[in-house]
Amino acid sequence: MDNLILENLQEETKAIPRAKDLDYLCVERSPIQGLGLFTFKDLSACEVLFKLGGKKVYRIYDPAFAQCDLNWMGMGYQEWLELEQGDIGLYMNHSCAPNAIVDKHLQVITLRPVAKNEEILIDYSTTELDPYWSMNCACGQPGCRKTLLSFQYLPLELKREYSRFLAPAFGERVSALRK
Ligand SMILES: [Zn+2]
Numbered sequence: 001m002d003n004l005i006l007e008n009l010q011e012e013t014k015a016i017p018r019a020k021d022l023d024y025l026c027v028e029r030s031p032i033q034g035l036g037l038f039t040f041k042d043l044s045a046c047e048v049l050f051k052l053g054g055k056k057v058y059r060i061y062d063p064a065f066a067q068c069d070l071n072w073m074g075m076g077y078q079e080w081l082e083l084e085q086g087d088i089g090l091y092m093n094h095s096c097a098p099n100a101i102v103d104k105h106l107q108v109i110t111l112r113p114v115a116k117n118e119e120i121l122i123d124y125s126t127t128e129l130d131p132y133w134s135m136n137c138a139c140g141q142p143g144c145r146k147t148l149l150s151f152q153y154l155p156l157e158l159k160r161e162y163s164r165f166l167a168p169a170f171g172e173r174v175s176a177l178r179k
Contacts, residue, residue: 022049022050024039024040024041025037025038025039025049025050025088025120026038027088027091030093031119032093032094032095032119032121032138032139032140033093033138034093035091036091036092036093036119036121037088037089037092037119037120038117038118038119038120039114039116039117039118039120040116040117041116042113042114042115042116043110043113043114044110044113045110045111045112045113046109046110046111047109047110048107048108048109049100049107049108049109049110049120050089050107050108051105051106051107051108052073052081052087052102052106052108053083053084053106054081054082054083054084054087054106055081056075056079056080056081056082057072057079057080057081057082058078058079058080059078059080060078061078061130061131061132062132063132065132066130066132066133066134067132067133070082071083071090073102073127073128074127074128074130074133074150074151075104075127076129076169077129078129079169081106089102089108092108092120092121092122093119093121093122093139094121094122094123094124094135094137094148095121095122095123095139095141096123096137096139096141096144096145097121097139097141097142097143098121098123098126099112099114099118099120099121100114100120100121100122101122101123101126101162101166102122102126102127103165103166104165104166104167104168108120108122109165121139123158123162124148125145125148125149125150125151125153125154125158126151126162126165126166126170128150128151129150129152129169129170129173130150131152133149134147134148134149135147135148136148151166151170151173152173156174156175159173159174160174
């Protein structure tokens with residue numbers, strides 16, 4: 001298993017469980033889209049739930065590739081995590097008002113208290129730096145952005161809020177216009 005885990009995982013994150021080892025998480029039909037990941041117990045804010053597994057992949061950004069539907073999560077500049085088959089982290093849906101985030105150590109962390117039976121939702125713009133990537137959103141939240149773009153195009157306040165969890169490549173794009 002260790003050889004599948006990202007090479008830059010830090011020592012202190014190794015004790016964090018994998019999603020499949022957590023009996024309070026379950027994949028069920030989601031009101032947002034398809035299947036989603038749900039918790040069957042109350043969670044507090046800033047709780048580290050589990051870490052994702054996969055391998056790091058690199059690719060140069062290009063418009064055609066950006067629309068491919070792959071299980072890749074952007075972790076840096078032209079750098080992604082290709083999630084392991086069967087990782088239930090794959091089922092995390094997007095919300096413009098997320099209750100969790102994937103941090104730079106690939107840990108899924110709650111952003112606020114999450115009630116029993118709630119779906120675990122992340123903001124997909126926090127896992128993408130590809131300037132060509134976009135996705136339509138119908139999450140139904142009052143602040144829904146409708147069209148999702150990569151992290152660098154988020155409103156400044158959101159970038160500030162999210163960047164403290166994310167890899168330096170994201171932090172570098174908080175105030176800069178750099179794509
Ligand atoms: Zn939305």
